Amino acid sequence: MLTPEEKTEIEAECARYERKRSAVIEALKMVQRRRGCVSDETVRDVAGVLEMTPAEVEGVATFYSLIFRRPVGRHVILMCDSVSCWTMGYDAIREHLEAKLRIRLGETSADGRFTLLPASCLGACDLAPAMMIDEELYGNLTPPKVDEILAKYS
């Protein structure tokens, strides 16, 4: 069930739009921020508030790459794999991250600290190779620099 705060927040979001369903992406992101991911129950609950069918909300939830239908780690790494980053050494950075966290792309580290996800162009091509961790952008990555960055996250 949605908490009263969650429900209030979604309703406030609806007020910014002409029709409630426009708020669906924001609603799913908001629940995800609080709970880590979007569960089946959340899909149904959000559908109820927005007067959509659960199938419509599920369609949205599974379309957008930054809405997570499965649990993720405490921090999400978005590793840019588009052309400029690829040219500038994406593979070496990905291999380093995978070895260090002992996971492959799409997986979460055993300690629940990081989920490593592939991302389309982050618009940081002048800083390639680049990645985001949560809301922070990091560029000009090298393996030692990646180690330093990861150490900041618990």
Added chain:
Amino acid sequence: MPAEIVLTRNIRPGLEPLDLKAYEQAGGYQALRKALSSMTPQAVQDAVKKSGLRGRGGAGFPTGAKWSFVPLGNDAPRPRYFILNADETEPGTFKDRYLLEGDPHQIIEGTILTSFAIQADVAFIFLRWEYRKAARALEKAITEAAAAGYLGRNILGSGYSLPLNLHVSAGRYICGEESALINSLEGRRAVPRAKPPHPTVCGHWGKPTIVNNVETVANVPHIVLRGPEWYSGLSLGADSGTKLYTASGRVKRPGLWELPMGTPMRELIEQHAGGMQEGFRFRGALPGGASTDFVPEEFLDVKMDFASLEKVRSRLGTGSLVILDDKTCPVGMVLNLERFFARESCGWCTPCRDGLAWAARLLRAIEEGEGRPGDIETLESLAKGMGPGLTFCALALGAAEPLASALRLFRADFERHITEKRCPWR
């Protein structure tokens, strides 16, 4: 004579963007004051039409002409919508991020002026989630602009009202396609719509809607304030204005430069980007992001504008150079591009959904040394099958451009992969 800096003049990399007061002191919101006090919406449209401004999001459609498709007048459908497309995800492209983070008030002023020109009742900024810094800058600037009376009811006493909403998305390249963007804003999967009808007459909630790119809109205040003749005089060729060019790949100084439209590719690479890194040679470039045809070394002197790049079988796109060097495998690069497009295909139409996945699979096989005779021809036919008129939107068309041009320009490299059964670059 140094070229005139227009769109980036307030931007100080590494520093906070100008706040409202500083932006006003730099001449900000003067264009809006001028338009609201002494120009009709039609006059703003006419100025932009006359300026020759073409869309900077990739397609290059004349901006004034696009606006003119919106029905105005007393019996025209309402509400009308303006949506700023800040969903920049074209691989190799980061110009809009620079503008949004660096001078958010300029983008807001351009958004209000564009909305006024088409008499929009409501405006949205559709921003990709990953642009967190831009989101913070826009939120602050919108609050400041609203408090100063530049947004909301009866702007500057003109009788024109405009609410502006920041909508933050949740990933997927296809959201940048304008009809997919509108579906996304309606709380749906971002699949493109059939056209016609075009969004200009039947867009958001079935009402007339203009969607413009960030850089496009950034030009509008300057055209309004200084006139279309001044604007068209800024360029070096037939296409007007300045352009935000960028370069990424193995150049000494990857970055962004605002230069006259029509600046030669060679000047961008050799002068502004500092030339190729030591030990790397230029082989070709995508001149306007991932969705454009490779330009080979023999055309390095091409002017970076719409008409000139078409003459060398490519497109200006976003004006974002992505460079292919001699140490990078062209098959590997095209595989990277087609994997991107295959992943980002919304899956709505067959040529794109199946064609791109097939192309990516064949390219992977070739790159892994498992290519077979006939694969190149199959790739060529796939590129043709994703041609104009065969797909729902321009995603697959864009994907076909680097593929078809690479098969043409780097054919010997593809053949070597197949005959030697390995990637010669590994």
